[in-house]
Amino acid sequence: MASSQSAGGSSSMSRSRSGSQLPQLRCYHDEVAPVKVVEHHGPTLGKMFYGCGRWPRTCGFFKWVDEPDEVTELQFRLFEKDTKIAQLEMEKQMLDEKVRRLKQTNLNIQDQVEELALENSVVREELYSAKADKKMTLLLIFSWIFFGIIMLNQD
Structure with missing residues (x-):
């Protein structure tokens, strides 16, 4: 496969090499x-290089084989960052779900507190009423006793 390339400003011809033990690199697309x-x-x-099959028309990816593999390192770091982003997004979804459940629990607790407050008011009202009834009963008993004492003293 013959193609014309520009590497370092000079024009050169190249051919693809297959069956190599070199690591595979991926181009920009x-x-x-x-x-x-x-x-x-x-x-x-005779120098070997990685070049996109579409090069130089659309991609522009070029790397000498014997150069330090900065592209692979950058691709790996990008992959690590993408993985970290995916993990953080998953954690965010789990935390959002937890917040939703806690908000629902909070609403349920607020409803229960309101119900308990109403029950407390009813119980207090009943207790006050019971105390008033007890006072009235004691008052009635004492008044009958007092009435009996007065009637006995008149004889």
Whole structure:
């Protein structure tokens, strides 16, 4: 496969190399970038590089094989960050669900507190009424006793 490339400002020819033990890299649009060899004369003759199959028309991905693998490192770091984002989003969803359940529990507790407050008012009213009834009964008993004492003293 012959294609014209620009690497470092010089024009060179290349061919794809298959069956290599080199790691696979992915280009900017996430396709496997084939390893190619510079076939044109110059200081880079015979040097291997990764170049996108669409290169240079749309992608622009280019990396010498013997260069430090910054792209792979960056892709790995990006993958790690994407993984961390996914984990945080999942944690956020779980926390949102927990908040929703706690809000519902809070509403239920508020309803129960209001019901208990009403029951408390009723019990207090009944207790006050019972105390008043007890006082009236005692008053009636004492008044009858007092009436009896007065009647006995008149004789």
